[in-house]
Amino acid sequence: MTSVVRLIALVLALTGAAALLPALVSARWGEGFAPIFLATTLGCVFFAGAMRFASDGFRGRARRLDIFAALAALWLIVPVMATPAIASAAGLPLSEAWFEALSAFTTTGFSQVERGPRSLFVWFCLLQWSGGLLTIVSGFAVLAPAGIGGLPDRAGQRLDEREAVDLAGAMKDVAPIYLGAFIAAFVVLLLAGNTPYAAFSLASAVTSSGAHLPPEAKLALTEGTATRFVMLPFFLWAATSVRWHRALASRRIHAAPEQGESLVLIAYWAVLGVMLAVLLFDVGPRIPVPVALSEGLFAAASLISTSGIEPASGVFAALPQGLLIAVVLVGGGALSVAGGLKILRLRALLLRTQADLTRLISPNIVQPARTGEGGVGSAMRGVWVGTIALFATLALALVLIAGGAPSFEAALTAAVAATTNTGPLYDAAGQNWPPL
Structure with missing residues (x-):
């Protein structure tokens, strides 16, 4: 339990430090919200210090169950600490402000705030960027070593190594790549002609698969074809494995087990992007082919990365909702x-289906046994567990949302958007559904 308290204290301290940036932005532009962001910093630092001193003197290695508990707590605690600043800057009740904070931190993208002060959207951007980092670190340090959801398991490790969690090592491996991608996206977007404010917002969204953007950033997407094109590689970066990124950075391209999945994903994006471009060209008023191609490729990358950012207003409404x-x-x-x-689980399910159908057609055929994708053993069991968990969560969300939704289509779209962290999909459906 000591490791849980210390981890929460560390994240709270970092949250407090992050709140200094919107405070500076508010002071620079004379918005008058610097005090509430400074109060957020003081509150986070106070609680972090209290928790750190309370756990001082206790020793113990961080175990996987402890880290699970800490991560579950962080997804709730950080939005709670960010809520007062959002309520003050956006003029929202505390309950709605907490929903906005939770949506930003989980990179879901549900939002009723269309306009607001710069400091508010800078705060949203920091929340969604840090939420993306927490997602990757959680998977890299906890879920993958545990073999959860079909990720590579750890059968070759000793028992004590299986239960120990090296968060510091995971941060050392992941954070530089994640931060480097953000800086690269920010610089490229600046070179594409965007203002620092719009470039910062777009860079935080594209690297975290978030969707909280100020009006200036949305306008930059609508008016700038160059902006859409330079964001494409970063969408694909966000949609592929961080271990593949490490292999690319270290020039050991074939060392990552996700090499095949990443190549399949890139091919899938190219095919889907051309398909969406054709649909956009044929549906509604004719648009130039280059514009249709840029919007189709951008929409495909945005949807695959589950960001949900539209290349232009009305693009998602013009496409088949089922697709x-x-x-x-x-x-x-x-x-x-x-x-x-x-893609990993879908590929494993298709390979398993192919093997089962082959066995049905030719019962006496001899097939090579595998323990990885599409094979047998704990990896395939994890794939099934992950798949069932996803659709069980989707069903639960559908039941909870259906009572207040205007139609089944609205409830299904909202449930899918919430489950996959693609909030803009609901708002961009073009059906004038009430906000969640």
């Missing part, structure tokens, strides 16, 4: 910030 739901349900790659079923 959009299917794409976000599949999602991106394992050990990425993308949500959904994941």
Whole structure:
């Protein structure tokens, strides 16, 4: 339990430090919200210090069950600490402000705040960026070593090594790549002609698969084809495995087990992007082919990474709703910030189905046994568990939302958007549904 308290204290301290940036932005632009952000900093630092001193003197290694408890607590505690600043800057009740904070931190993208001070959207951007980092670290340090959801298991490790969690090592491996991608996206977006404010917002969204954007950033997407094109590689970066990124950075391209999944995902994006471009060109008023291609490729990358950012207003409404739901349900790659079923699990299920059908057609055929994707053993069992968990969560969300939804289509879209962290999919459906 000591490790749980210390981890929460560390994250609270970092949250307090992050609140200094919107305080500076508010002071720079004379918005008058610097005091509430400074109060957030003081509150976070106070609670972090109290928790740290309370756990001082206790020793013990961080075990997996402890880290699970800490991560579950963090997804609630950080939005709670961020809520007062959002309520003050956006003029929202505390309950709605907490929902906005939770939506930003989980990179879901549900939002009723269309306009607001710069400091508010900077705070949203920091929340969604830090939420994306927490997602990757959780998968890299906890879920993958435990073999959860079909991720590579740890059968070759000793028992004590299986239960120990090296969060510091995971942060050392993941954080530089994640921060480097954000800086690269920010610089490229600046070179594409965007203001620092819009570039910062877009860079935080594209690297975290979030969708909280100020009006200036949305306008930059609508008016700038160059902005859409330079964001494409970062959407694909967000949708592919962080271990593949490490292999690329260390020039050991074939060392990552997610190499095949990443290549399949890139091919899937290219095919889907051309398909969406054709649909956009044929549906409604004719648009130039380059514009349709840029919007189609951007929409495909945005949906696969489960960000849900529209390339332009009305693009998602012009596309078949069932196709959009299917794409976000599949999602991106394992050990990425993308949500959904994941290409890894879908590929494993298809390979397993192929093997079973082959056995039905030719019962006496001799097939090579495998323990990985599409084979047998704990990896395939994890794939089934992850798949069942996703659709069970989707069913529960559908039941909870259906009571207040205007139609089944609205409830299904909202449930899929919430389950896959693709909130803009609901708002962009073009059906004038009430906000969640």
